[in-house]
Amino acid sequence: MNPMVDLDIFMAVVKAGTIAGAARELQLAPVSVKKRLLRLESVMGVTLVQRINRELGLTEPGKELYHRLLVIFDDLEKAIASASGTGDDIHGSLKVVSSLSIGKRQVESLILRFSYEHPQMVIQFHMEDKQVDFIRDGYDVAVTIGQPSDSTMVAKRLVANRSYLVASPDYLRGRPPLNSPADLKDHACLVLDCHGSFRESWPLRGDGRQEIIKVQPSMITDDSEVLHQWVMAGLGVAICSDLEIRQDLQSGRLVPVMEDYRLPNMDLYIIYAGRKNLPSRTRIFVEFIEQHIMGA
Incomplete structure (x- = not known):
């Protein structure tokens, strides 16, 4: 053998x-x-x-x-690189995944900057709104909303990410008021059906208590970017996070509704394998993301 x-x-x-x-x-x-x-x-x-x-x-x-x-195979790569005289560079490949909307707004530019600083590394960057299977899909790091179901993974919160119930001014114009959860039945509810989302059960806290509101969706998508496009187009009311719509709220393109009610945060995490000796390329990438997102 x-x-x-x-x-x-x-x-x-x-x-x-x-x-x-x-x-x-x-x-x-x-x-x-x-x-x-x-x-x-x-x-x-x-x-x-x-x-x-x-x-x-x-x-x-x-x-x-x-x-x-x-870890063992990474150590072998380091040994070979050291023996060949290339051991001073961080090299090899790193496979990173992020939520679609977060990836476009928060991670994409950081991947580019990291690649400039570490040209010997090959970065594979994927964006998708599904639960990450690190082992099956071969990912080294995820930057995503929500924590993993796999207890062997390390999940560090990068930033608190408040959730809002929002709509466009064009959608709200001439429609019934949205002041309480009961008013949602008179409105088009746009639903995101993916890992980390609330799907059709919207948890709203107000008046000292939390209600789980089962909405009747008018449209459903598993793509957070599509949801953003729908709500911007005035197709209905949706739950979106601060990191996704901060500029839209500041410009007035979207407005929050039912402001007396709060939703749970959709916090942003960086996730990687929970082992003692991380490959150096993984450790350095994690530290880079933490510095540039947590320190922003």
Whole structure:
């Protein structure tokens, strides 16, 4: 048995999500990949992966091994770079994901600045409004609204991000007043259906108590940028966060409604693997984002 080969195969299976996908990446027969994965599990005496809804998911020992191997492989890269005389540069690739609207307004320009400062690094930057699966999707860092469901990840709050119920002046003109939750039934409610959003249950706190208002959506999207476009176009009332609409509120393009009621914050977090020895490129990127967002 060559443990490094079997560990490479394990990592490939995790990243591909399937035996067949890993086999294609490694240019091996699927039966060979499966055999070597089973052999690794037999030697270790634990189950590393399990089938979940036709895909493979990691067990707790599998997650632990995966995170430790990331550190080990990063140390190997450093050793090779040091031996070849290139060890003074932060190098390698970093895969970063952010919420769509937050990514465009807060993160995109910082990614560009970070790349200028660290030209030896390859940054993969993705924007999407879905729950991040770090292991399956191969992300190193997420800058997103809300905390992760995976307890093995570290989540640091970057900034408090107040939520507002807003509409455009054009939409409100000539329509019934919006003073209390009961008034929402007379209005078009625009709903964001994605990770970190309130969906159709709007938690409004006023008069010393909180109510969960089940709204009847007039339009639904899973894209925060589309929601922003809809509310700006005067199509209805929506919940948006301060980081997304601060300039729109300042200019009067959007106005807050039902100001006697508050919504829970949609705070911005930076999320990464909760292991003791982070790869240097991940650590330096996290520190850079913290400095430029928390210090802004």
